Amino acid sequence: MASSRQSMSALETVWRGFRRLCPRCGEGRMFAGYLSVREACAVCKMAFEPLRSDDAPPYFTLFIVGHLVVSLYLLLWPYMPFPDWVHALIWCSLTLVLSLALLPFIKGGVMAVIFRTKASQ
Numbered sequence: 358m359a360s361s362r363q364s365m366s367a368l369e370t371v372w373r374g375f376r377r378l379c380p381r382c383g384e385g386r387m388f389a390g391y392l393s394v395r396e397a398c399a400v401c402k403m404a405f406e407p408l409r410s411d412d413a414p415p416y417f418t419l420f421i422v423g424h425l426v427v428s429l430y431l432l433l434w435p436y437m438p439f440p441d442w443v444h445a446l447i448w449c450s451l452t453l454v455l456s457l458a459l460l461p462f463i464k465g466g467v468m469a470v471i472f473r474t475k476a477s478q
């Protein structure tokens with residue numbers, strides 16, 4: 358198992374995780390649903406339970422989305438002469454949609470980093 362970790366690049370490992378695929382073989386799916394992690398890879402039988410990412414994926418997701426949405430708001434608000442309630446609706450909706458869309462991918466990437474760095478051992 359250790360040799361398969363060393364033979365691929367760190368970027369390839371994280372890319373596999375970002376696509377929510379097994380970081381070791383790159384074929385089995387890591388998630389059974391939106392965020393539910395499978396017990397093990399269906400292809401290589403690697404257990405996913407030790408790759409617990411805890412609060413890191415929501416933290417990174419909100420960090421990225423917060424910086425993106427606030428930057429867009431500061432860039433675009435002079436060109437959007439809308440009432441405040443419309444701004445609130447637009448930017449809060451964008452924050453919610455982007456957060457929910459990115460979270461599973463970032464969780465897979467974090468799990469792959471845990472696999473790559475052997476942080477679970």
Ligand SMILES: [Zn+2]
Binds near residue numbers: 384398399400401402
């Ligand atoms: Zn696998």
